[in-house]
Amino acid sequence: MNDPSLNPVTPVAPAANRLQRWRLVLGSEADNSCGSAEGGLRNIELALAALYEPDGSGGLGRGARGGRGDSRPNVARWLGDIRNYFPSSVVQVMQRDAMERLNLREMLLQPEMLESAQPDVHLVANLLSLASVIPEGTRATARQVVRTVVDQLMDKLQEPLRGAISGALDRSQRRSRPRHAEIDWNRTIRLNLRHWQPALRTIVPQTLIGYGRKARRPQREVILCIDQSGSMAASVVYSSIFGAVLASLPAVATKLVVFDTNVVDMTEQLQDPVDLLFGVQLGGGTDINRAIGYCQTLVQEPRNTIMVLISDLYEGGVETGLLRRASELVESGVQLIALLALSDEGAPSYDRELAAKLAALGVPSFACTPDQFPGLMAAAVRRDDVGAWAAGQGIKTSRAQG
Structure with missing residues (x-):
């Protein structure tokens, strides 16, 4: 043994x-x-x-x-x-x-x-794959198991994600002429230390640094596009939970789309991750091109949109169409990121050639653990170089061919 x-x-x-x-x-x-x-x-x-x-x-x-x-x-x-x-x-x-x-x-x-x-993520993934054949007498128990895991993960993951996104949004809206209530006093004082007035025992600031006023409309649009093939089961669970957390943030407009060979918009189910998960049909083929095409229609403000494709990139659809759509999205200003997995496991199996082609278009591809996801989203919100962020985390990204 x-x-x-x-x-x-x-x-x-x-x-x-x-x-x-x-x-x-x-x-x-x-x-x-x-x-x-x-x-x-x-x-x-x-x-x-x-x-x-x-x-x-x-x-x-x-x-x-x-x-x-x-x-x-x-x-x-x-x-x-x-x-x-x-x-x-x-x-x-x-x-x-x-x-x-x-x-x-x-x-x-x-x-x-x-x-x-x-109860754990993998048990939930197995339950979801069997959802259509679970006997009536077991459904209530299965749902309770899923609820237990979802609640545990929400308790663990929602505050880090909320804090990371809120902080990134606030700091991406700095203003050089803020109103009094908008002044970032810590940064303002540091910037103006040279203007210390000994006689007055105070600093007379020449430059004010502040945060922008809260927008009345969402400051960022986030589209999660999730491959629901069987190999992505754990990623579907984590993505659904993160999607629900993002949907609860007024400053972020969140949409969640799942796909195999068909595309289903699950945005309306984001209020209850358990309902969302039981609406997923794990397994089947994969048509990433079709899914990205649908997500393209959801983009309203390209330069304020973050699109996260969560897939192992084994494309069963038209690869040339996928690459064309990805190029169009990047050129329009959309920040497109490919997560090969969103799970606790190690390096996933994925289509390395397609990942390299996406990298050549400016679409970084890498696996991400749930603990790293808040940092990833914060970097995307700040419009940082996400590939550089991943490298700083010790995450290996796919490189362009040639």
């Missing part, structure tokens, strides 16, 4: 010595060299063996693979056991491994199993 996915499991038993930890990592094949697991470690060993041992010791393996009804209690019990034995980060890894190794997608169709699972 020498599986690299078990590396994070080693710290789960604080009472275990080094040899016993190795025994848990290596499995029953290490009985002779490390001894068998005993006491409380035996239950942990059984939970690991049920997933990672070739014979599925513990009754989880073959029954779950075959989808037999009598395996369901074992699966539900196993899901509960691993939540008791391991921290949530490890539980999420094991649940994903179970989905892949044991074909446990059916567990998402059973309310008692779903209640036992550890």
